[in-house]
Amino acid sequence: MNKETWNTFQKTREQFRNLVNELSESLPGLRDIQQEFVNNRSENAEENSNGNSVYTVETPVVYNTALDDITINDEIKLILVADNPGRREQLAENRRYLVGPSGKIAQKFFRDNPSLGIDFQKNVIILNKTPIHTPRTADLRKLCRVNNEQKTKNHQILGLEQLSEVLKDSQKTMAELLFKFHEAFGCPVWIIGYSEMRNKGIFEVYTESLKQIYTVNKNLYKHIYLYRHFSMNQFTIDLNKQALPEETTAKSLKRIGTAYKQRILGL
Numbered sequence: 373m374n375k376e377t378w379n380t381f382q383k384t385r386e387q388f389r390n391l392v393n394e395l396s397e398s399l400p401g402l403r404d405i406q407q408e409f410v411n412n413r414s415e416n417a418e419e420n421s422n423g424n425s426v427y428t429v430e431t432p433v434v435y436n437t438a439l440d441d442i443t444i445n446d447e448i449k450l451i452l453v454a455d456n457p458g459r460r461e462q463l464a465e466n467r468r469y470l471v472g473p474s475g476k477i478a479q480k481f482f483r484d485n486p487s488l489g490i491d492f493q494k495n496v497i498i499l500n501k502t503p504i505h506t507p508r509t510a511d512l513r514k515l516c517r518v519n520n521e522q523k524t525k526n527h528q529i530l531g532l533e534q535l536s537e538v539l540k541d542s543q544k545t546m547a548e549l550l551f552k553f554h555e556a557f558g559c560p561v562w563i564i565g566y567s568e569m570r571n572k573g574i575f576e577v578y579t580e581s582l583k584q585i586y587t588v589n590k591n592l593y594k595h596i597y598l599y600r601h602f603s604m605n606q607f608t609i610d611l612n613k614q615a616l617p618e619e620t621t622a623k624s625l626k627r628i629g630t631a632y633k634q635r636i637l638g639l
Contacts, residue, residue, distance in 0.1 A: 411421070462505040474603040586637075599625075
């Protein structure tokens with residue numbers, strides 16, 4: 373990348389890091405309520421009954437440290453936007469996005485499709501719609517509900533009574549950061565997982581923020597594509613189902629991603 377792009381990337385990366393630090397500092401009680409939520413999840417009932425400990429919440433708000441590995445000599449060909457950091461992403465030893473099962477599926481997809489010319493490890497920047505951790509994306513709504521139902525004096529002092537508003541604000545900022553990265557690199561953007569971007573979905577605010585930003589940036593908007601999740605191989609299954617024999621993989625992806633974009637963003 374040229375020096376101008378590199379400088380913009382560094383500046384935007386620091387804004388992302390600052391966002392995570394500010395959220396972490398402003399919500400010192402977030403880890404406790406996340407851990408309480410993790411411990412009480414129905415999926416953990418059997419594990420708890422056997423005397424085994426469920427996983428420990430180590431990073432309540434996760435910055436993607438993989439961005440720190442990027443150098444001026446790297447070529448960024450794709451910006452990929454997932455949902456939010458899960459169990460493996462928040463581990464102190466990781467603190468990277470898409471390092472769990474979904475990440476392995478993503479790696480396999482690009483490895484199996486060399487015609488795309490994208491090395492998942494070297495050419496892709498990964499962002500999320502929010503950096504706030506939950507075991508699963510759907511748990512974000514549950515986490516806010518638990519917080520609202522358990523407004524103990526201690527939680528209120530820690531500033532958690534407005535967690536739902538913090539979640540919304542984080543989505544607005546992540547949408548703004550996506551645009552800055554997108555403007556710097558000018559490469560395609562793949563937004564993975566669009567179901568919760570619909571009206572009244574968890575990421576409705578993210579969707580509305582993108583609409584506001586890209587309404588006046590139509591040239592970059594052309595290079596945004598929406599797809600199903602990599603989780604449970606939804607992405608590949610959907611691609612195989614919709615691909616046409618006469619199309620290359622790249623053309624199929626462009627057509628499918630554009631159709632989903634029009635359905636959700638509709639600009």
